[in-house]
Amino acid sequence: MRRLVRRARPHTATVSSQHLVPASGTGSDFAVTERDFQRVCGWLRDQCGMDYRANKRELLEHRMRRICEQAHLGSMQELAERLERGSDPALSLAVLHGASTNHTYFYREPQVLDTFARLVLPSLPRGELRIWSAAASSGDEAYTIAMIAAEVLGPEIARASLSILGTDISAVMIAAAEQAVYPQARLSGLPQGLRERYLRELGDGQLRVVAPLREMCTFRRLNLKVRPLPFQRSFHVVFCRNVLYYFDREQQRATVEAIYEVTEPGGWLLTSVTEPLRDLGTRWLPVQGGVYRKAA
């Protein structure tokens, strides 16, 4: 793990050029057969566990059409073939990004964050602390964690002891997280005091997270389906929120079990309160809604 949790540095894996150029458009002659669309869904399921249910079909098809347009592909069949061949990493990245829902904001689900502040942080050992935001999107969650830790532990201790790793399957989101620049709207849930202490106005309606917090956070692209999860050192706390609902039941179970393997004994898993682990048959011990603990 040590190699992954280094201090922030420029990120290299961004979706490149050729698939983002405006194109002539997927007009009515753009061909989509159910079979080819299902091939793309199957590829997504195999790659990252995303389970596109019938009610999301229209949204996914719309996003895949846009990617075809940008990549100058004439049909869904062509997209499916290229993905299956695996010969075009930039296209694969664009599809993974296009298929994911990246909605996030600062201070999401305050009840879980409150438990993190009151119960989880005070229970952690003194010394080096490793926290993982496992589906970090644009970093709002990782920086929220950093703010809360700075408040509870004190800014100096947080700075000296805390490493927060944010990972996501989308390279575009990882690049955004590294920038740490956000529009006002994403900060509306953040208590005023935190906003004043940890964000700076850029003068164009956007704000940037302050440098000491940015330095606590490192972002990397990672597919949660990778086994084993590629960490050399385990985490004291893992946030895995608002991503499990993408996965089918088996993938949900496999994901939280893999997280268990990379968590310290007595460590914590925080999920969304809307993603209960009960009935999944995992080793996590329920503490309260959205809060689980590994046996010590």
Ligand SMILES: C[S@@+](CC[C@H](N)C(=O)[O-])C[C@H]1O[C@@H](n2cnc3c(N)ncnc32)[C@H](O)[C@@H]1O
């Ligand atoms: C809705 S956002 C959640 C962000 C944040 N955790 C929160 O609760 O606000 C879900 C994120 O999960 C990411 N994601 C989806 N499948 C993934 C996978 N297999 N591995 C890693 N990240 C994935 C998406 O790219 C997206 O950014």
